Amino acid sequence: MTSLFGPNRNQVGYEEQPWSVWILGMDDIHDRDTLDECLALANEFNASFAQLRLMPVSEHDPVLYAVVLHHGWAWSRSAITPVCGRPDCQPCATKEAAQ
Numbered sequence: 001m002t003s004l005f006g007p008n009r010n011q012v013g014y015e016e017q018p019w020s021v022w023i024l025g026m027d028d029i030h031d032r033d034t035l036d037e038c039l040a041l042a043n044e045f046n047a048s049f050a051q052l053r054l055m056p057v058s059e060h061d062p063v064l065y066a067v068v069l070h071h072g073w074a075w076s077r078s079a080i081t082p083v084c085g086r087p088d089c090q091p092c093a094t095k096e097a098a099q
Helices: 035-053 090-098
Strands: 019-024 028-032 065-070
Touching (some): 019 035, 028 035, 035 065
Antiparallel strands (some): 019 028, 019 065
8 A cells, every 4th residue: 555645655756856746546657847837737637537536437447646746755735744855945945944
């Protein structure tokens, strides 16, 4: 089982890619240059996936979600999410200051 958040979380993407979007259920990774680009893409995918769930589906259809990744780790604005550990990372430095 994959754990995205918490102390025993799994890295599901690539550490060398600062920002990407992982499609859970298809295991696709879409690299992007910025957090804003990732958030927009994840929003677009998740809205489409929500629309698909409103249609009749088979119990064998995969459940799809778009997850923003930061250096391969699931990312959230929540201060509960552990930081990536890179001292020059602005989003994570902001989280550390908030904790």
